[in-house]
Ligand code: NIG
């Protein structure tokens with residue numbers, strides 16, 4: 001075997017599905033050719049043009065943040081202060097703040113300003129070993145502004161060493177100009193779908209199924225239209241109340257249902273049967289000081305795959321660290337180290353429907369995070385420390 005590059009003296013957490021736990025190979029090596037992994041396993045003699053000596057460090061797949069809203073303008077620091085004084089997220093939303101405050105700022109911002117701000121945020125994630133990021137629109141909520149945000153997401157790919165999955169979050173909130181005409185708004189976002197699909201501006205759609213946002217019936221209309229355009233589905237479900245959003249997402253064969261604090265046993269069973277991934281977002285739970293944790297044990301019992309993401313957004317989760325998200329998932333929800341690391345690698349890839357990232361196996365893209373740690377638990381238990389040694393992203 002001959003390779004472009006080998007990584008020797010590595011302790012691999014391959015995350016391979018056929019192996020127990022993290023799929024550990026203690027005295028391991030990894031070989032790459034043309035940006036694809038051709039070997040990951042025990043040390044052996046492989047010739048290569050370039051040799052990287054990992055000196056016993058741990059190598060994981062490059063991390064995947066499978067749920068962010070990182071293209072936005074303005075900030076919501078005032079809303080943060082209002083919540084400290086007792087206002088709730090729902091109070092603020094009903095008074096025209098919250099998501100709509102960010103929508104007003106994002107509509108007013110230029111494409112260039114949005115791009116510059118988003119690039120800076122993306123760099124912060126990348127610096128902690130992230131190699132794939134999902135980014136949602138949803139702060140435009142009118143044709144021109146949604147397209148502007150989706151084009152900014154596309155622009156983030158240019159000259160950037162990161163994979164980006166783009167999601168059209170059309171059903172995020174009802175803008176003021178459509179108050180009293182919910183059907184009209186739904187029609188508008190459904191009519192945008194063919195354009196979004198044809199221009200490749202998004203691979204999936206998303207919605208917010210909640211009392212302050214859209215009903216299950218409204219989400220169903222949007223999902224049917226999206227499926228007609230061959231777009232994949234994701235859903236913000238059961239975050240603040242149980243509208244059975246998780247079951248709805250499963251019924252449509254969605255890639256993921258996200259948040260899920262109020263999901264019940266039937267919702268979890270439906271997700272398991274459909275293979276819908278549960279995306280756990282501990283940053284929003286923390287920021288909103290929620291009390292009801294997502295039913296992790298129920299997901300475990302049903303064998304639902306769980307991912308962990310930042311939900312990076314200016315309102316409910318101004319969280320720029322996937323490592324800290326893992327820590328929060330462990331401490332707040334008692335997710336294990338194994339579940340957390342799977343949640344930002346293999347299961348996060350599943351939440352995006354991407355089969356070419358998330359594990360260290362032959363055939364996958366050579367996206368790696370190499371860490372100055374003695375054991376994988378260090379990725380989860382430390383808060384605010386970044387043990388990344390080197391991040392490898394390959395254009396494959
Ligand atoms: O994932 N839940 C809805 N959407 C975002 C919040 C967006 C915002 O408040 O700006 C979320 O928490």
Ligand code: FE
Nearest residue numbers: 067069236311
């Ligand atoms: Fe979100």
